[in-house]
Amino acid sequence: xxxxxxxxxxxxxxxxxxxxxxxxxxxxxxxxxxxxxxxxxxxxxxxxxxxxxxxxxxxxxxxxxxxxxxxxxxxxxxxxxxxxxxxxxxxxxxxxxxxxxxxxxxxxxxxxxxxxxxxxxxxxxxxxxxxxxxxxxxxxxxxxxxxxxxxxxxxxxxxxxxxxxxxxxxxxxxxxxxxxxxxxxxxxxxxxxxxxxxxxxxxxxxxxxxxxxxxxxxxxxxxxxxxxxxxxxxxxxxxxxxxxxxxxxxxxxxxxxxxxxxxxxxxxxxxxxxxxxxxxxxxxxxxxxxxxxxxxxxxxxxxxxxxxxxxxxxxxxxxxxxxxxxxxxxxxxxxxxxxxxxxxxxxxxxxxxxxxxxxxxxxxxxxxxxxxxxxxxxxxxxxxxxxxxxxxxxxxxxxxxxxxxxxxxxxxxxxxxxxxxxxxxxxxxxxxxxxxxxxxxxxxxxxxxxxxxxxxxxxxxxxxxxxxxxxxxxxxxxxxxxxxxxxxxxxxxxxx
Amino acid sequence: xxxxxxxxxxxxxxxxxxxxxxxxxxxxxxxxxxxxxxxxxxxxxxxxxxxxxxxxxxxxxxxxxxxxxxxxxxxxxxxxxxxxxxxxxxxxxxxxxxxxxxxxxxxxxxxxxxxxxxxxxxxxxxxxxxxxxxxxxxxxxxxxxxxxxxxxxx
Numbered sequence: 312x313x314x315x316x317x318x319x320x321x322x323x324x325x326x327x328x329x330x331x332x333x334x335x336x337x338x339x340x341x342x343x344x345x346x347x348x349x350x351x352x353x354x355x356x357x358x359x360x361x362x363x364x365x366x367x368x369x370x371x372x373x374x375x376x377x378x379x380x381x382x383x384x385x386x387x388x389x390x391x392x393x394x395x396x397x398x399x400x401x402x403x404x405x406x407x408x409x410x411x412x413x414x415x416x417x418x419x420x421x422x423x424x425x426x427x428x429x430x431x432x433x434x435x436x437x438x439x440x441x442x443x444x445x446x447x448x449x450x451x452x453x454x455x456x457x458x459x460x461x462x463x464x465x466x467x468x469x470x471x472x473x474x475x476x477x478x479x480x481x482x483x484x485x486x487x488x489x490x491x492x493x494x495x496x497x498x499x500x501x502x503x504x505x506x507x508x509x510x511x512x513x514x515x516x517x518x519x520x521x522x523x524x525x526x527x528x529x530x531x532x533x534x535x536x537x538x539x540x541x542x543x544x545x546x547x548x549x550x551x552x553x554x555x556x557x558x559x560x561x562x563x564x565x566x567x568x569x570x571x572x573x574x575x576x577x578x579x580x581x582x583x584x585x586x587x588x589x590x591x592x593x594x595x596x597x598x599x600x601x602x603x604x605x606x607x608x609x610x611x612x613x614x615x616x617x618x619x620x621x622x623x624x625x626x627x628x629x630x631x632x633x634x635x636x637x638x639x640x641x642x643x644x645x646x647x648x649x650x651x652x653x654x655x656x657x658x659x660x661x662x663x664x665x666x667x668x669x670x671x672x673x674x675x676x677x678x679x680x681x682x683x684x685x686x687x688x689x690x691x692x693x694x695x696x697x698x699x700x701x702x703x704x705x706x707x708x709x710x711x712x713x714x715x716x717x718x719x720x721x722x723x724x725x726x727x728x729x730x731x732x733x734x735x736x737x738x739x740x741x742x743x744x745x746x747x748x749x750x751x752x753x754x755x756x757x758x759x760x761x762x763x764x765x766x767x768x769x770x771x772x773x774x775x776x777x778x779x780x781x782x783x784x785x786x787x788x789x790x791x792x793x794x795x796x797x798x799x800x801x802x803x804x805x806x807x
Numbered sequence: 808x809x810x811x812x813x814x815x816x817x818x819x820x821x822x823x824x825x826x827x828x829x830x831x832x833x834x835x836x837x838x839x840x841x842x843x844x845x846x847x848x849x850x851x852x853x854x855x856x857x858x859x860x861x862x863x864x865x866x867x868x869x870x871x872x873x874x875x876x877x878x879x880x881x882x883x884x885x886x887x888x889x890x891x892x893x894x895x896x897x898x899x900x901x902x903x904x905x906x907x908x909x910x911x912x913x914x915x916x917x918x919x920x921x922x923x924x925x926x927x928x929x930x931x932x933x934x935x936x937x938x939x940x941x942x943x944x945x946x947x948x949x950x951x952x953x954x955x956x957x958x959x960x961x
Contacts, residue, residue: 416873587932764872
């Protein structure tokens, strides 16, 4: 089988991008490893506190001019960035596969979504408009202006190295702010390449800064007095910490946490299409997404339907081709690293100990296409006889596993979804409009899918979330995130 | 070859169109009488590649079922279409007819399998499959008209 050409050749030494300059860090270097091949694709620095301070200073210095730049002019930089990303579409996609492990289809999907974020942010002249009322009292007018705030910090996770930083960054700068982005230290190469394109797009120095590092730099950003707000996506435990520290330090915050998502399957669903959609929901990105399905609730007591569904799921999942994502016939790549693989195995074992029955075991006899080490590879696992209180349902697994739960009726299924501590995404598969509406109405979840396996909002809708999946008020993406990145100034005016 | 992913299926589609474009371009040079017609077919193949790429990007999303949508078995040997592989004008046309039939069948299966999961791709596949049907009629008519007229090296 042919492997697509790898854009990263050798081992890159990553530098920080501060004030429009590429700066070599004094910090220790950490390997960035291709999880499929085991090869080191880059070395990323653990930047120092001083280097972060320099980046924040550069952003602070750039803010007065950038914030006074007309929105349409700011948008021209974003238009150019969009063109450059489109021009380098394939390269950006393959870099993601090399450093993360996801398949080339998944990487291209992610690149397309990232470009979409920039495209929506280009609409800033309209997105940032305020509103007014004449004669709120005789001769007195009132109007609202949206103003940029200052410097923002962006802390994205490893699982979508191109897209998730762009949930925040283009909107932040479009609105007239400056920002410091700390890419995930596990997948830092993509954002380094994006910063090169940002530089080529002609953003003024200091508007867009990239500082590499681990959680120390992240914590420094939470405490930094000159950072006005934080955009974060990661686990619930860290999201909660980010939210608390931002509250303590007076920063505004968007903190997306973890998930344990449900897919409810009604017996009136289109079974074939449901199974295919379920495959991508549970096993796409090797299950490493906050919108992935984790538990599948089969509604009703129809044993024949349950058997057909289970057999169909096991059959489809056992045929998934696993391998290196740059082989375009591969359907599922590896876990991001060996530690994450072992963590998922731990969850499977915990499920078994609590009474789940493994119907398809992804821990064993993993058939990897091509000659690659099995360090990070895991096959799809399906467990049945799962109950809602089990650890594999209550906690986030973030891997290629599918829990099968039975529910007598729709109300029961909705109750199971709502009693879960997370509220990121819940979906239903049904051909009945009334059932779908009831689910949509009653389920407590930020994102809802109806005959959709991954309820991912497009860039001009917010990525919602509730309960332990989100801390904050405003969500990222689209118009709502412009509210996050701007402050309202309300003017009451009278001319005598 | 078994095709499972969207990038595989669209890769095959691109190759089909690319091979056909080069074939018809070559035919336009060696068979001047119908040169304009063959050039037109080549242009249509190149346009199909643009349509395919656009369809892929329009559905290519971090959420859609690009990786799990397809299950198509194709014969690798059916993909190629070269003028150098055929002997004489009539034989070339017959080879082209066989190729277009297989291409049309491929697009129809791909459209069916992607229906409702990758609707943008389905629409493009159906559109291209339709052009293959029209094309078959044209090629069959050329064969029926018979003989090479003012051709070179035939």
